[in-house]
Amino acid sequence: MTTERIGRRRARSATLAVAACGLLAMGAAPAAAADQPTRQELTADCASGLGKCTFNEPVLGKAYLGQFRQVSDSLYNCSTSDATQTMSWSDSVGSTDSVGVSVTAGGKIAGVVDLSVTATYGHTWSSDHTESSSLNMTVKPGEVGWVSRAQVMQQVTGTWQTHYDSPKWGHYYWFWKDTITGPAKNGTDGRSNAVVVKTRKMTADERRSCGSDDHQGRAFVERR
Helix, strand or coil, X not given: CCHHHHHHHHHHHHHHHHHCEEECCCCXXXXXXXXXXXXXXXXXXXXXXXXXXXXXXXXXXXCEECCCEECECEEEECCCCCEEEEEEEEEEECCECCXXXXXXXXXXXXXXXXXXXXXXXXXXXXCCEEEEEEEEEEECCCEEEEEEEECEEEEEEEEEEEEEEEEECCEEEEEEEEEEEEECCCCHHHCCCEEEEEEXXXXXXXXXXXXXXXXXXXXXXXXC
């Protein structure tokens, strides 16, 4: 067989391989053509199980401390002395993909990612974390206080592959890159969750509310 014939066969094989699968570039704008799905449509098929999906070659990023956010009710001090109170707090942190869609809200996505990370790194990946406790806080007169918490977070990047039993959008296979951000175990890469008490001065409107019969001369709690 001549080199030219070998080249023709290889070219034909490559053409057939490309025809059997579709590529969806990360960040690409959704196409108008009926045979070009959006990432959201492909992800929905992975979540429902309509598409048989795997999350390939996962790469875990370095853990970091996420942003602080309020996790308790607010304690307003309308009195003339410090107000001390035990405040309960609760925090739930989920996971999102690179376009900001929740990974936690049902479906099979989280399980597929966990399976891939566990096989590659030997430890599980969690799509959500919930924690609650209580903390004593002291708020000075004319101030408002609350409990804030920051969760250790971590990103995992990989390539999704979905397989359909029958061609969908013209192909059996579709591939797209994705980065998922979710809560990491406390202490990952030396990072620790943080819970702190924060306070600030009351606004003018809040100070005026201290003059009402319900709030005058005392501390009160406002639910978040």
